[in-house]
Amino acid sequence: MRNYIAPLKDMKFVLKDLLNVEQKYTGYAKFADKVSMDIMEQYLEVAADFCQNELLPINATGDQQGCRLQDGVVTTPDGFKAAYDKYVELGFTSLTGDEKYGGQGFPTLYRIAISEIITATNWSWGMYPGLSHGAMRTLEHHGSDEQKHKFLVPLIAGRWTGTMCLTESHAGSDLGLIRTKAVPNEDVSYSISGEKIFISAGEHDLAENIVHIVLARLPDAPAGTKGISLFIVPKYNLDEAGNVASRNGVVCSAIEHKMGIHGNATCVLNFDNAKGFLIGPENRGLNCMFTFMNSARIGTAIQGLAAAESSYQGALAYAKDRLAMRSLEGAKEPNLPADPIIVHPAVRNMLLTQKVFAEGSRALAYYLATYADIAEATDNPEEKKAAEDRLALLTPIAKALMTETGVEAAKHGMQVFGGHGYIAEHGMEQIARDARIASLYEGTTEIQSIDLLARKVLGSKLGLLTALTDEIQGFVKEHQQHAQFNQQVAQVSQLTEQWLELTKTIQSQAQQSANEIGAASVDYLYFSGYVVSSYLWLKMAITAQQKIEEGNTDPFYAAKIKTAQFFFARILPRTSTHIANIQAGGESLFLLTPEEFKFD
Numbered sequence: 001m002r003n004y005i006a007p008l009k010d011m012k013f014v015l016k017d018l019l020n021v022e023q024k025y026t027g028y029a030k031f032a033d034k035v036s037m038d039i040m041e042q043y044l045e046v047a048a049d050f051c052q053n054e055l056l057p058i059n060a061t062g063d064q065q066g067c068r069l070q071d072g073v074v075t076t077p078d079g080f081k082a083a084y085d086k087y088v089e090l091g092f093t094s095l096t097g098d099e100k101y102g103g104q105g106f107p108t109l110y111r112i113a114i115s116e117i118i119t120a121t122n123w124s125w126g127m128y129p130g131l132s133h134g135a136m137r138t139l140e141h142h143g144s145d146e147q148k149h150k151f152l153v154p155l156i157a158g159r160w161t162g163t164m165c166l167t168e169s170h171a172g173s174d175l176g177l178i179r180t181k182a183v184p185n186e187d188v189s190y191s192i193s194g195e196k197i198f199i200s201a202g203e204h205d206l207a208e209n210i211v212h213i214v215l216a217r218l219p220d221a222p223a224g225t226k227g228i229s230l231f232i233v234p235k236y237n238l239d240e241a242g243n244v245a246s247r248n249g250v251v252c253s254a255i256e257h258k259m260g261i262h263g264n265a266t267c268v269l270n271f272d273n274a275k276g277f278l279i280g281p282e283n284r285g286l287n288c289m290f291t292f293m294n295s296a297r298i299g300t301a302i303q304g305l306a307a308a309e310s311s312y313q314g315a316l317a318y319a320k321d322r323l324a325m326r327s328l329e330g331a332k333e334p335n336l337p338a339d340p341i342i343v344h345p346a347v348r349n350m351l352l353t354q355k356v357f358a359e360g361s362r363a364l365a366y367y368l369a370t371y372a373d374i375a376e377a378t379d380n381p382e383e384k385k386a387a388e389d390r391l392a393l394l395t396p397i398a399k400a401l402m403t404e405t406g407v408e409a410a411k412h413g414m415q416v417f418g419g420h421g422y423i424a425e426h427g428m429e430q431i432a433r434d435a436r437i438a439s440l441y442e443g444t445t446e447i448q449s450i451d452l453l454a455r456k457v458l459g460s461k462l463g464l465l466t467a468l469t470d471e472i473q474g475f476v477k478e479h480q481q482h483a484q485f486n487q488q489v490a491q492v493s494q495l496t497e498q499w500l501e502l503t504k505t506i507q508s509q510a511q512q513s514a515n516e517i518g519a520a521s522v523d524y525l526y527f528s529g530y531v532v533s534s535y536l537w538l539k540m541a542i543t544a545q546q547k548i549e550e551g552n553t554d555p556f557y558a559a560k561i562k563t564a565q566f567f568f569a570r571i572l573p574r575t576s577t578h579i580a581n582i583q584a585g586g587e588s589l590f591l592l593t594p595e596e597f598k599f600d
Contacts, residue, residue, distance in 0.1 A: 002314050002427035004056055006048035006117045008041075009556055010359060014366050015040060017543050018536075021109065024370060028377035034106050040113070043095075043106075047114040050090060054083045055122035062124045062263025063430050067204070072251045074203040074265045080125055084158075084206040093129060093158030098140055101148055102156045107373040112302060112365055119306035123434045124263030128161055128201045134296045135162025135213050142230070142280040142288045150242045151211050151232055161207045164296065165196040165214040165233075165269060166289065173447050175215065175286060176224040182216040182231055182276060192216055192233050192250075192276040195268065198441070202267030203235075203252035209244050210235040212269070214276060215285050222283065230285030231276035249274035260433030293442065294395055298368060300442045301398040304406030305361035307435035311413030312354035314428055319347055319416055341416070350412040352566045356537075357405040359563060363536040364402065368394050386467065393456050393464040394532070396448040401529030403438035404445055410435040449521035452528065458507060458517070465503060472496045472535045485541055488568050492538050495531045495575060502527065502582055509585060519586025527578040534572055537564045 015021050016037050025035040058079035065077040087093065096111045097103020111133065118126040132155055139152045154160040171177035180194025192214060196202075203210070212233040221227030239245040254268040280288035323338040332339045341347045368391065375387035410432040414421030421428040439445050457465050476493045479485070506524065509516035541564035544557040 001057060001060060002310075003317060004052065004121055004310055004313055006044070006052065006120075007309060007358075007362075008044055008048060010362060011044060011113055011116075012037070012041065013540075013543075013556070013560070014363050015109075015113070017547065018363060018540055019366060019370060021370065025107065025373065025377075028374070029379075030105070030377040031107055031373070040110065043110055044113060044117070046090060047092070047117050050086065050092075051117045051121040054086055055118065055125055058083060058125070059122040059263075060424075060427065060430070062122065063260075063434075064262075066262040067255055067265040069203075069252060069255045069265075072203070072253070074205065074252060074255060074267070076128075076204050076206060076265070077263050080128075080263065081206050083122075083125060084128065087129060088158035093132065094156045096133070097136060097156035098148075098152070101140075101152045107369075108376070109366060109369040109373055112298065112369040115299060115302050116306050116309070116362070116365070119303050120310040122263070123303065123306065124261045127261065127264045128204060128206055129158070130299055131164065131201045131296075132158075132160075132162040133299070134164055134293075135211055138213055138230075138279065138288060139232075143232075144279075147232060147277065147279060150238060151234070154209065155211060159207060160209040160211055160234075161201060161204070162211045162213060163199055163202050164289070164293070165199055165202075165212050166293075167196060167198045169195070169197050173443060175228065178215055178217065178228065180214065180216040180271065182218050182229060182278075184218070185275075188277065190216075190231060190276045190278060191273040192231055192271045193273055194271050195253075196271070197268050198256065199267045199269050200264055200441075202265060202269050203255075204265050208236075212250060213279070213289070214271070215289060216276070218282060225286050227283050228285040229282050230279045230288045232279050233271065233274050233276040237275055259436055260430070261437055294391070297395050297399040297442045297448075298365070298372070300438050301361070301368075301395075301402040302365055303438045304402035304404070304435070305358060305365055307406035307431055307438070308354055308358040308361060308402075308409035311410045311428065311431045311435075312351065312358050314426070314431070315354060315413040315416035316342075316351055318420075318426075319351060322417075347416055349570070350416055352563065353571065354409040354412050355563055356567045356571055357409045359540075359560075360533045360537060360567065361398075361402045361405065363540060364394075364398050364532065367536065368398050389460075389464050389467060393452070393468060396443075396452040396456065397525060397529045397532060399442065400439070400445040400448040400452075400525050401533070403435075404526075406435050407432075407439055445525070446522060449525035450518065453506070453521045453524050454517050457503060458510070462500070462503060462507075465500070468532075469496050469500055472531075475535065475539065479538075479542060482542065484545060485538065488534075488538050488541065488564070491568060491572065492531075492534045495534060495572075498575075498579065499528065499531050502579065506582065513586070515586050515590065519589055520582045523578040523581040527575050527582070530572060530575050530578075534568070537567045540564060 062077040068075045094103045099105040182190040214231045236244040249272040252267045256266040319342040327343040371387045371390045414428045544560040547557045
């Protein structure tokens with residue numbers, strides 16, 4: 001079993017020193033008496049104990065056993081149900097739920113931080129309760145009072161779990177193509193018929209009921225995305241008192257055989273006149289589902305962070321222990337037959353890249369979560385819009401960048417181990433297999449890049465972008481005389497200016513050919529992600545230096561500054577390639593005709 005220790009010190013640094021969440025959340029009645037470092041530390045410590053002692057030991061078991069399907073019933077790997085029962089007992093399912101329906105009312109930030117630890121210790125297991133949060137959010141925002149009492153209460157209590165059912169075999173990211181039908185019944189219910197695929201946690205034995213949130217079409221619905229409605233479809237129907245009764249017409253017909261996340265049941269669900277209930281207005285289902293999808297995308301971004309952190313911890317421990325060759329500068333451990341491989345520049349480069357990705361992703365994820373909370377808590381319309389705008393801009397950046405860097409970090413983790421990284425007993429190859437899905441589901445990196453550039457940036461006429469670049473430049477101006485970090489301050493300022501210039505260039509090119517948006521989008525997303533990361537790394541470095549100047553002698557702060565220096569010296573230059581690719585335009589992508597893509 002691989003080792004993992006929750007990085008509580010860095011988590012607390014981001015929450016307390018970098019984001020100063022206690023002060024940031026002051027004044028929001030929704031979170032009165034909910035946000036303090038004492039409370040957060042208690043929850044993080046309990047989560048760390050649970051994850052390290054309950055989830056980590058069954059991680060490899062879940063990977064090896066996978067899920068078993070027999071007669072429509074899925075059995076999860078050994079230990080999964082007992083761990084879920086303990087998770088419910090500890091109150092984690094209700095953490096961020098509406099207090100009116102049995103929740104504890106804590107901010108999303110708490111759940112985001114805890115989900116990092118869960119995913120790092122047992123990705124597959126974490127997806128079962130993880131999907132439930134999106135279902136809860138959808139019901140909280142769009143459900144009727146009756147629906148909330150019937151479905152939200154048991155979800156928050158953890159007695160039931162939830163799913164999102166979007167994808168069909170012919171309709172992935174283009175949801176306008178879905179065919180699942182919803183026919184009105186004589187009462188308030190609908191008969192749902194169709195097939196959904198890739199449904200994570202779609203069937204299992206952890207909870208007594210599963211609430212499926214399903215996209216479907218009414219008989220007279222308009223074509224495309226304007227004709228999609230959203231429905232609640234429980235695995236078991238309910239009686240008059242809201243208790244579990246007869247089995248509904250939804251059955252798992254298959255579970256996918258996947259590259260990774262074997263412990264999670266990825267299901268094909270067949271809906272055969274299943275009883276469902278409309279949630280939100282008719283033909284506005286996609287708008288309602290975005291509540292779920294946006295929540296899921298932040299959760300997926302966290303998975304990338306978890307992959308980076310867990311692979312880094314595994315690789316670091318191995319690099320300190322594994323002996324191979326001598327340092328190029330001469331023996332570092334002359335009493336040993338060879339030096340630990342951590343002395344070698346190539347190994348250090350991989351370790352520092354992992355460390356930078358993990359810590360930078362953590363800062364981005366928690367920064368993003370604060371805006372999700374502000375959007376929920378504020379009564380000020382302008383503040384709410386500003387928070388929602390920031391979420392709209394940063395969600396595709398975080399989802400794509402954090403999952404892609406998570407995959408890269410997992411690759412480095414295997415590489416540090418050499419051939420041993422390819423062997424299952426060390427757990428590094430499982431991280432790499434599990435991590436690969438994160439850049440695919442909840443919208444691929446390419447889909448996120450189009451969402452960012454076409455919808456969010458150009459669609460807002462650069463309004464969303466300039467709000468963030470103004471914030472960055474304001475911070476730069478405040479610290480431009482900082483002697484220790486003047487070079488990094490200048491780098492951030494220059495890249496922020498280039499961000500706007502590149503955007504205007506693409507905007508101009510797109511007037512000649514719409515393909516220029518698609519041609520530039522992926523490089524634009526990476527560039528955007530690295531610029532945002534540079535802003536956060538600069539803030540972390542300056543914050544760490546301030547702690548040192550205040551007399552704090554913890555070596556953590558000096559290490560944070562040195563890690564930031566690596567980011568600026570060795571990671572941020574990647575932006576040059578992305579700039580060059582964007583400036584090259586999309587013409588070369590279309591020189592070949594489809595027929596010339598032949599291989600015979």
